[in-house]
Amino acid sequence: MERIGALVIGAGPAGLMAAEALGAAGIPAVIAEAKPSPARKFLMAGKSGLNLTKAEPFDSFLSAYAEAAHRLRPMLAAFGPDDVCAWAEGLGQPVFTGSTGRVFPRAMKASPLLRAWLRRLDGYGATLRPGWRWTGWDGGAVRFDTPEGARAVRPGVTILALGGASWARLGSDGRWTGALSGAGVPLAPFAPANAGLAVEWSAPMARQFGQPVKGVALRAGDGPWHRGEFVISAKGLEGGGIYALSRPLREGAPLMADLLPDWPLDKVVARLARPRGKASLTNHLRKALGLDPARLALLMEFGRPLPEGADLAALVKALPIAHSGPRPLDEAISTAGGVRWDAVDAGLMLTARPGTFLAGEMLDWEAPTGGYLITACLATGRWAGQAAARRLQAA
Incomplete structure (x- = not known):
């Protein structure tokens, strides 16, 4: 039976940061990772530009976490957007803030940041064990399937950072729920967050697959109108404008689109009242309203048979978008659900298993994309x- 001081299970951002906090306290961590290499989801997120955080007032930032905000407040107050920026720059990765407040490394990739981070952890004496899949507990021992066969270790403290249940091929497969529920840990069911919407398109919409939809406002149920871009895909609708409404949409709220959010209704009515002549209705809508092909296709897809006059104007301003709910859980960028907050203490330690701490998306919180x-x-x-280090040092 191998005995170690600190064990971190999961080498994503939460696990690596836990190992860094342990290392800063003088405690070298053993990091067990089921995949052959660390931080696969982190690297995938960085392929299109790694959005590290959001530059905005703290209360606005905190509000993105909805009812979990009061739970996360002390943690984000201790390590919030400004701290994330300073941390990245301390790893030799300068950052910049985009026009919407999103913060990115100047390199616009995750790989340089990850390499520098792993070097820092190596300097702290951390050891990465790839291919080590956690299979549960045996009393005080932590069991793994490894490339060399079954292994067990007895740590002084353990931090679980195993992710949620999306993008299983990158490591977040949610298989840990069985071991935790078996240990009496209360769990909230997983649900897709930041997920696309499934839409059964008519055949003509195939011409629009891959097209971005810009200049549109969206509303879920009675909520506020929200500006954001999205993409028409073969499977439905994808992108930030849709992801921001994931929660009310998965709870059954209807989706509406304002195709001309900068125009008041009376302006749309006046433009539609212009003489049409011999122009087809499609050309009339394109010329009178300036609708691009993507927005025009959405109007035709969800509005036919099109009414006339003021009723058509009202449809342009509030177009019902028919859909079949969110795409499957594994296609979501992130997940809601996981270990309930009443299962952990103020230091994120499991009350059912003292000495075992949780971090990251395993906990029951969700937030939109955007850092x-x-x-x-x-x-x-x-x-x-930090809480695990204090416990180990006090032992």
């Missing part, structure tokens, strides 16, 4: 790592 996800993973990882 909120990574920031909370880093903040909870740091918080759990």
